[in-house]
Every structure is written in C-alpha cells, then in structure tokens.
Amino acid sequence: xxxxxxxxxxxNKSGIIxxxxxxxxxxxxxxxxxxxxxxxxxxxxxxxxxxxxxxxRKRENEDIGRLPDEMFQTIKEHQNYxxxxxxxxxxxxxxxxxxxxEKYLILHLCSLxxxx
Numbered sequence: 001x002x003x004x005x006x007x008x009x010x011x012n013k014s015g016i017i018x019x020x021x022x023x024x025x026x027x028x029x030x031x032x033x034x035x036x037x038x039x040x041x042x043x044x045x046x047x048x049x050x051x052x053x054x055x056x057r058k059r060e061n062e063d064i065g066r067l068p069d070e071m072f073q074t075i076k077e078h079q080n081y082x083x084x085x086x087x088x089x090x091x092x093x094x095x096x097x098x099x100x101x102e103k104y105l106i107l108h109l110c111s112l113x114x115x116x
Contacts, residue, residue, distance in 0.1 A: 004029065007045055011052045021055045024095045031090050032112070035083070039112045047108040054101050067103040075107050084109035 012022045025048055032044065057064060075081060084106050097105060 003041070004045060004048065007048060011049070016056050017052045018055075018059075021052070021095075024055075025051055027094055028091045031087060032109075035087055036113060040114075043108075043112045047105075047112055050104065050108055054097060054105070055095070058097070058101075064100050064104060066100055067107070072103050072107075075103070075110055078110040078114075080110055080113045081106070084113070 008017075008022055008025060011017045012019065017025065028051065029044070029048070032039070054064070056062075078084070087109055088102060088106050091105070092102070
C-alpha cells in the first residue's frame with residue numbers, strides 16, 4: 001500500500017490530480033479492497049494511474065476515444081465482469097465518468113482480479 005500512496009503523492013504533486021481527486025482515488029482503493037484483497041498490486045497501481053489520467057482528461061474536456069466493441073465484448077465474457085460492473089457503480093457514485101471511460105475502467109477492474 002505504501003507504493004500506492006507514493007504514486008498518489010506523485011500524481012498529486014505533479015498536478016495530474018487535484019486534492020479532491022486524490023480523495024476520490026483513495027476511496028476507490030478502499031472500495032476495491034473491501035471487495036477483495038486478492039488482486040495484483042502492480043495492476044492496481046497501473047489502474048490508479050489510468051484513473052488519474054482519466055480525471056485529468058475530464059477536467060480538460062479531452063476524450064479518450066472509443067474502446068473497440070470487439071474488445072469490450074471480450075470483457076463482458078470475463079468471469080468477474082458482473083462483480084466489476086457492481087464495483088464500478090459504487091466508484092461512479094463518488095465520481096462520475098462518461099460511458100467510454102466506464103468501459104476502460106471496467107477493463108482495468110477485470111484485469112485487476114484476473115488469475116495469472
């Protein structure tokens with residue numbers, strides 16, 4: 001968890017995320033850890049970096065672009081897809097993201113809990 005806090009510090013101090021967004025990311029991490037502690041911590045760090053960039057894009061009114069439908073269809077077939085959608089919905093209550101970012105975030109969540 002220390003490396004995660006360090007990453008949040010860097011993202012915050014570099015201006016990629018605001019103090020408020022950092023609070024949201026910390027709450028998102030709590031939501032994920034309440035769901036399960038059985039995840040790859042490096043993948044969580046990558047996901048948090050993606051989320052920070054997503055927040056920056058939202059602030060700057062930038063678009064991530066579309067996730068190919070074929071790729072999202074594969075995600076929908078993931079064994080943890082339904083749980084990840086439920087997790088996303090809890091996260092989205094704290095900080096709303098657009099539908100394209102939602103797909104990428106669910107992809108990251110599915111990847112996070114994937115058994116290697």
